[in-house]
Amino acid sequence: MTAKEKLPLALRAAYLALHRASDAQFADHGVTADQFVLLATLARGGRALTQRQLAQRMPSDPSTVRAMLVLLEKQGFVERERHPSDARARSVSLTAAGKRKFQTLWRAGETIRDGMLRALDSDQAETLVRLLQQVAGSLNSPLPGAATGASLVLSSHKEAS
Amino acid sequence: MTAKEKLPLALRAAYLALHRASDAQFADHGVTADQFVLLATLARGGRALTQRQLAQRMPSDPSTVRAMLVLLEKQGFVERERHPSDARARSVSLTAAGKRKFQTLWRAGETIRDGMLRALDSDQAETLVRLLQQVAGSLNSPLPGAATGASLVLSSHKEAS
DNA sequence: TATTGTTATACTCTATAACTATA
DNA sequence: TATAGTTATAGAGTATAACAATA
Numbered sequence: 178m179t180a181k182e183k184l185p186l187a188l189r190a191a192y193l194a195l196h197r198a199s200d201a202q203f204a205d206h207g208v209t210a211d212q213f214v215l216l217a218t219l220a221r222g223g224r225a226l227t228q229r230q231l232a233q234r235m236p237s238d239p240s241t242v243r244a245m246l247v248l249l250e251k252q253g254f255v256e257r258e259r260h261p262s263d264a265r266a267r268s269v270s271l272t273a274a275g276k277r278k279f280q281t282l283w284r285a286g287e288t289i290r291d292g293m294l295r296a297l298d299s300d301q302a303e304t305l306v307r308l309l310q311q312v313a314g315s316l317n318s319p320l321p322g323a324a325t326g327a328s329l330v331l332s333s334h335k336e337a338s
Numbered sequence: 339m340t341a342k343e344k345l346p347l348a349l350r351a352a353y354l355a356l357h358r359a360s361d362a363q364f365a366d367h368g369v370t371a372d373q374f375v376l377l378a379t380l381a382r383g384g385r386a387l388t389q390r391q392l393a394q395r396m397p398s399d400p401s402t403v404r405a406m407l408v409l410l411e412k413q414g415f416v417e418r419e420r421h422p423s424d425a426r427a428r429s430v431s432l433t434a435a436g437k438r439k440f441q442t443l444w445r446a447g448e449t450i451r452d453g454m455l456r457a458l459d460s461d462q463a464e465t466l467v468r469l470l471q472q473v474a475g476s477l478n479s480p481l482p483g484a485a486t487g488a489s490l491v492l493s494s495h496k497e498a499s
Numbered sequence: 500t501a502t503t504g505t506t507a508t509a510c511t512c513t514a515t516a517a518c519t520a521t522a
Numbered sequence: 523t524a525t526a527g528t529t530a531t532a533g534a535g536t537a538t539a540a541c542a543a544t545a
Contacts, residue, residue, distance in 0.1 A: 180463035181451050185356060187470040189375065192353035193397065194477035195346060200513095209534070214350065229503065236354060239504070241536055248534085265503040265544045289477075290342050296472040302341035305473070308466040309348040311457040316355035316450075361536090370511065390526065400527070402513055409511085426521045426526040 188312070198289050206282055207252065213286070215245055216254060216271065216279045225270035227260060254278050349473070359450050367443055368413065374447070376406055377415065377432065377440045386431040388421060415439050 199210035208216070218234050219226065226234070232242040246269065249255045254275035260266035271279065294302055360371035369377070379395050380387065387395070393403040407430065410416045415436035421427035432440065455463055 180460065180467045181455055183467050184454055184463060184470075185360075185447075185451060186375070186378075187467045187474070188349075188353050188356055190397070191470040191474040191477070192349050194474045195349055198477050199346075211535070214347070217347075227503075236351070237535085238537060240506090240538085241534095243505070244535075260503090263503080263545075267504070286346075290346060292477050293345055293473050294342055294476075296476040297469065299341065301469055301472075302345060304465065305469040306341045306344050306348045308458065308462055308469070309345075309352040311462075312454050312466070313348070313352040313355045315455075315457040316352070316359050316453050372512070388526075398512085399514060401515085401529090402511095404528075405512075421526090424522075424526080428527070 184312075195289070195293065198292065199286070202285055202289055203282060206278070206285060208249075208254075208278075208282065212245060212249060213282050215242070215249065216275060216282065219255065219269065219271050220276065220279045225258075225268040227263075227266045228257075228269055229266070231269055249275070345473075356450070356454065359453065360447070363446055363450055364443060367439070367446060369410075369439075369443065373406060373410060374443050376403070376410065377436060377443065380416065380430065380432050381437065381440045386419075386429040388424075388427045389418075389430055390427070392430055410436070 196210050199213065203210060203213055214235060215231070218231060222234075228242055228246065229239055231246075232239045235242065237245075246255055246257060250257065253272060255269055256272050257267040257269050260268045297305065357371050360374065364371060364374055375396060376392070379392060383395075389403055389407065390400055392407075393400045396403065398406075407416055407418060411418065414433060416430055417433050418428040418430050421429045458466065
């Protein structure tokens, strides 16, 4: 088995271990691992995002994000207001309760982050992050075969603020 | 942002990119990425597995695996026979059609594996696999805080054949 | 015309708990 | 008593397509 053949399953196994550990850890707090990611995306940005921006950054699908937002809105962690300059859009942000919740969740996640690093030194952790970003980057940029030559310009997409 | 803080999201982003690319690639063949993993697990073993063994190796839950097997059985890719020596157990294996299907899928997956490696040289690919295995290993072994000292013996579990 | 979001819909994966049959 | 699998049930995420409102 070459590294090429092992890589997909190794990536999957590591992610599933992370996802299950996170779900278990966050279950006590009434949120899922994916909902945590959504809250973290809002918290990290610091400002309100449209649902589309949120979907891009998760990354996820607009209709998936909407379903998640409805759940989080019921719990009072996010609010969706009319966008000031674009009446089509919704401006999504954390409520005060949502900010507090995120801080609690972030602390709860410390256990998981420590667990991931237990078998790595800090150089290895940095290397791993870098390699994962490289893999994600090349998977997300098209040109799978040579079929879509016209999409070369899309291989790095800047995101307007 | 330290590597420790970035690692979970980097792992998630890389896996989701892989998962989506795989689902897109395999959709033409009528299976999901996770069903591919199940078929690959059976193919890799070479021999029949019980549903429990299959669940452990995926890794997944026995009842999840059952639901997937029902779907794959309808498509004629797997069969579940009575286990020869344990009447409680089912012996799951690929049908002839399932083996052919897996070969087709494996070839279709080549595009994805190449996509993952496009930004890595072969040393980096091996390093990445190793680091992912280390992370998965420490996430899967207990002792999250210091609460479960008695579970130290479980930190490496051998699997009987 | 293109874009933002909503709605309806459907499917897969996930997982728990109660259960039957067997070891 | 413990284990393998089934069943019922529920929920979460995923995604497509048709649609309304707005840019």
